Amino acid sequence: MHLSWRGLPSSLFVRMALILLLGLLVAQGLSFWLQWGERATVVSQARGQNFADRMAEAVRALEAIAPAERSAALATLPYGDWQVTLITEDQVSQNPPRGAIGAMLSARLGSAREIRPLGGAAGMGMMHGNMPRGFDVRLQGGQWLRFSGARELAPPALPRDLILRLAVTLMIVTAVAMLAVRQATQPLKQLAQAADTLGRDLDAPALAEAGPTETRRAAQAFNRMQARIKRLVNERSRALAAVSHDLRTPLTRLRLRAELVDDEKLRDQMAADLDAMAAMIDTTLDYLRGLQTSEAVRPIDINALLASMSEDALVLGRPISIQGQALAPYTGRLLALRRALQNLVDNAVKYGACAHLRIEDDANELRIMVEDEGPGIEPGELARVTEPYYRPDASRSSATGGVGLGLSIAKDIALLHGGNLVLANRAQGGLCATLKLPRVAGAAP
Amino acid sequence: MEKRDCILIVDDEPEIRRLLVDYLTRNNFEAVAARDGREMWQALERHAIDLVVLDLMLPDTDGLTLCRELRAKSNLPVLMLTALGEETDRIVGIEMGADDYLVKPFNPRELLARIKSILRRTRALPPNLRPESARCLCFAGWCLDTAERLLTAPDGVATPLSGGEYRLLHILLDHPNRVLSRDRLTEMIHGREAEAYDRAIDVQVSRLRQRLRDDSREPKLIKTVRGEGYVLAASVQRQASCI
Numbered sequence: 001m002h003l004s005w006r007g008l009p010s011s012l013f014v015r016m017a018l019i020l021l022l023g024l025l026v027a028q029g030l031s032f033w034l035q036w037g038e039r040a041t042v043v044s045q046a047r048g049q050n051f052a053d054r055m056a057e058a059v060r061a062l063e064a065i066a067p068a069e070r071s072a073a074l075a076t077l078p079y080g081d082w083q084v085t086l087i088t089e090d091q092v093s094q095n096p097p098r099g100a101i102g103a104m105l106s107a108r109l110g111s112a113r114e115i116r117p118l119g120g121a122a123g124m125g126m127m128h129g130n131m132p133r134g135f136d137v138r139l140q141g142g143q144w145l146r147f148s149g150a151r152e153l154a155p156p157a158l159p160r161d162l163i164l165r166l167a168v169t170l171m172i173v174t175a176v177a178m179l180a181v182r183q184a185t186q187p188l189k190q191l192a193q194a195a196d197t198l199g200r201d202l203d204a205p206a207l208a209e210a211g212p213t214e215t216r217r218a219a220q221a222f223n224r225m226q227a228r229i230k231r232l233v234n235e236r237s238r239a240l241a242a243v244s245h246d247l248r249t250p251l252t253r254l255r256l257r258a259e260l261v262d263d264e265k266l267r268d269q270m271a272a273d274l275d276a277m278a279a280m281i282d283t284t285l286d287y288l289r290g291l292q293t294s295e296a297v298r299p300i301d302i303n304a305l306l307a308s309m310s311e312d313a314l315v316l317g318r319p320i321s322i323q324g325q326a327l328a329p330y331t332g333r334l335l336a337l338r339r340a341l342q343n344l345v346d347n348a349v350k351y352g353a354c355a356h357l358r359i360e361d362d363a364n365e366l367r368i369m370v371e372d373e374g375p376g377i378e379p380g381e382l383a384r385v386t387e388p389y390y391r392p393d394a395s396r397s398s399a400t401g402g403v404g405l406g407l408s409i410a411k412d413i414a415l416l417h418g419g420n421l422v423l424a425n426r427a428q429g430g431l432c433a434t435l436k437l438p439r440v441a442g443a444a445p
Numbered sequence: 446m447e448k449r450d451c452i453l454i455v456d457d458e459p460e461i462r463r464l465l466v467d468y469l470t471r472n473n474f475e476a477v478a479a480r481d482g483r484e485m486w487q488a489l490e491r492h493a494i495d496l497v498v499l500d501l502m503l504p505d506t507d508g509l510t511l512c513r514e515l516r517a518k519s520n521l522p523v524l525m526l527t528a529l530g531e532e533t534d535r536i537v538g539i540e541m542g543a544d545d546y547l548v549k550p551f552n553p554r555e556l557l558a559r560i561k562s563i564l565r566r567t568r569a570l571p572p573n574l575r576p577e578s579a580r581c582l583c584f585a586g587w588c589l590d591t592a593e594r595l596l597t598a599p600d601g602v603a604t605p606l607s608g609g610e611y612r613l614l615h616i617l618l619d620h621p622n623r624v625l626s627r628d629r630l631t632e633m634i635h636g637r638e639a640e641a642y643d644r645a646i647d648v649q650v651s652r653l654r655q656r657l658r659d660d661s662r663e664p665k666l667i668k669t670v671r672g673e674g675y676v677l678a679a680s681v682q683r684q685a686s687c688i
Contacts, residue, residue: 100665229446245502248528251550256464259553271552278550301604304656311607311652329602334595 011186020177048101055137055147058084058110063139068145083134087146093118093136101135114138118148187215191222202230240288245283251278261384283405286339287388287412295333300365302326305334306357309341318349324359330437331367332417339438340370340413340421343406344433348372352430365419366437376425386421387410410435450564451475451492455485455511456500456526465498472562482506494521496560499543501527509541513527516542523561526551539592540580551637566633581687582618584679585666587613587657588687590651596656597687607632613646617677626674650675 058077062070069084093116106112118134134148191209197204206226207219251274258270303326310320331339348355352372360367377385384390388408410433411421419437426432452466452474462478467478479485482505482621488494497515501508512523515541525543531577544563547556582589586599594611606614608628612634616625625633626677634646650669659666668678 166603245528248549249461252528253458253460253464256461256468257555259468274550276554299600299602301602301656306606307652307656308605308607308610311609315608333602334605440595 013181016181016184017178020181021174024170024173024177028166028173032166045100048104051147052101052104052108054082055105055135056112058143058147059105059109059137059139062143064140067141067143075242083146083148085142085146085148085231087136089142089144092116092138092144093144097363105137111140113140118146125406130227166411183212184416187211187218191218194222196227198226202233203225213336215265239290240285242293244285247281248278287405287409295335297331298339299329299331300334302330302368305338306341306359306368309345311359313349313355318354320345320357321374322357322359325361326359326366327361327437330439332437333413336413336416340410340435341370344370344435347406348374348431351375364439366439368435368437370433370435371430373430376429377423377432379425382423382425385423407433449473449475450560451477452496452560453485453492453494453497454478454486455481455497455508456505457481457504458500458504467556472557480504482511485511489521496522496524496564498524498526498556498560500673501525509537512541512543520567522567524526524556524559524563537592581684582615583682583687584618584621584677589618590687593614598658604656606656607652609649610656613653614647617675618681621677621679621681624670624673630674631675 031235060072061077065073072336074084074086095117097115097117101117102115103113105115114137116136118136135148135437136149137145194204194207204226206223209216209223211219255271255274256327258267258274261267261270304324313320345355345357348370349372352374354373356369356371358369360369360373386407389404390408391404407421407423414421414435414437417437418440419435422434422436424432424434446570448602452469454462454469454476456465456478457480459480462480466476466478467678477488477494479488481503485497485499485519488634499508499512499515503511506514508525508527512525515521515523522544523542525546526549527546528549545559545569547559580590588597590596590597596606596611596614598604616630616633619620634649646680649666654661654664657666666677666679668676670676
């Protein structure tokens with residue numbers, strides 16, 4: 001079966017609720033229709049009995065008197081809503097006799113009478129409760145008598161309380177259906193939430209393995225997956241730590257041996273190479289460790305952070321200017337943010353000869369811009385330079401060192417804080433790296 | 446010729462031991478090496494050691510345990526070496542009482558500089574006044590975590606410090622309510638004599654006041670003593686953690 005979902009709302013909750021309600025409405029309507037029919041049959045049967053009584057009474061009364069006096073006697077009979085007339089042979093209805101009325105009449109009179117239903121309702125069954133408009137009955141002696149209804153007999157209107165009862169039932173059933181649907185969709189929502197959290201925090205607490213079987217199994221499967229991912233990541237980190245440890249020991253020896261070289265130029269070159277190798281190990285580890293940081297989130301004085309970085313850079317002979325101010329502490333991970341900013345500043349100094357920091361802050365977002373006066377980045381490369389190990393120009397970076405991870409790490413840290421790293425070339429030349437950090441509502445101290 | 450400082454190197458890697466002894470000797474230190482904890486204790490008995498350079502990973506007892514044991518017995522300064530670059534290792538090392546921490550492979554000149562700086566710092570005070578090590582120094586609602594090198598404000602906001610600001614604050618907190626002259630501060634921080642009309646210390650004090658939200662015209666925490674120097678006007682509690 002193919003159902004087109006177009007036009008339906010996208011929420012599973014709404015869809016399921018709609019489908020259930022539609023089904024319930026159809027079922028309710030069907031049962032109502034059946035009940036209505038049943039009721040009409042019962043009513044028409046009761047009416048049939050009543051009608052048979054009246055007819056029998058009239059037939060008995062008319063048969064008891066002489067044919068000539070019958071027409072005068074008609075007026076004295078109590079017919080209620082019925083008209084009783086004497087008719088001639090050629091006026092008799094041609095409809096074939098049917099239904100239970102003939103038998104009922106015979107039972108009351110003790111012998112059979114010929115009976116014909118009146119036209120118009122000929123094709124209509126008893127189903128809808130509409131009886132024929134009347135009957136022609138042949139009295140003993142051949143005289144025909146016509147009983148005809150004064151008006152169309154409809155089944156009685158539904159009593160008001162029945163409708164009320166139906167409405168109440170419908171409302172209760174609707175409420176229960178909504179509850180059931182919510183019950184079914186709630187775990188899905190929780191699962192989605194957990195998957196989202198997992199992306200940011202591998203150590204997020206496991207899902208509660210409770211509820212109906214399906215939910216429990218989904219939660220169990222999810223928890224197993226989380227444990228597997230965690231194990232994989234941990235194993236990878238351990239392997240890396242081991243490799244880096246084993247690399248550091250020979251590097252330390254080399255570094256110490258380099259100090260024994262008398263040729264100062266050669267010694268400095270060796271030292272620079274060894275530093276570059278050590279930096280590579282450090283940044284690679286940093287990157288791979290990056291997002292599984294277990295660092296606590298806390299409010300940070302961003303102005304103090306930037307000022308301290310600028311002062312530390314000054315000691316190394318790199319002046320960094322700072323413009324603007326953060327209006328309030330930012331709640332985040334201090335070491336991670338410092339690393340991201342340090343990477344951006346290092347990049348700016350490396351490729352752009354200087355670094356200008358600019359802060360823009362409002363209630364929704366904290367933006368820290370790191371600007372330089374270098375050549376910038378080819379527009380086509382802008383999106384790719386944040387990819388790990390990607391370097392736009394191999395020759396340039398081999399001269400300046402680096403592994404091609406600085407921007408990736410900065411971007412990952414921005415993403416970790418729910419923000420982003422945006423790179424753009426400045427109109428006046430140079431690159432502007434913007435660290436966008438959303439201020440989460442309620443996270444402020 | 447003045448007496449040379451004696452450095453004890455504890456490392457399980459023979460080549461590194463040999464190279465380090467060599468390097469330190471060439472740079473006017475006396476150097477002794479030990480390959481594990483047992484040898485370290487022996488060396489400490491035999492020689493008058495001024496500072497221990499201790500590797501974190503050793504075959505018998507690990508460096509952290511040794512460091513703690515060493516701290517329990519003496520005030521001997523310790524510089525930790527590690528081949529693990531983890532931030533948490535650094536914090537643990539400092540918590541165990543190490544005075545400083547270097548990640549392998551280190552620049553040998555950096556090692557020299559750190560050794561000199563630690564010796565200078567620990568000698569600035571007579572041994573009986575040398576502050577016992579504690580991770581956190583708390584004062585006037587503020588708390589300085591010396592392992593994480595992080596200052597936390599009374600309202601819980603983390604306030605990062607530059608290297609200079611941190612050293613200055615650390616020194617002030619080590620000497621609460623004692624007037625420290627500009628010359629003394631400069632020497633303790635930079636390891637050099639203050640030059641005439643040297644304003645570097647004043648600039649740093651004013652920056653630190655700003656970090657501490659201390660009004661520079663009417664400072665309450667770091668007060669200026671006219672003609673003498675600066676004093677930290679607060680009592681300092683040493684705690685295992687900042688609360």
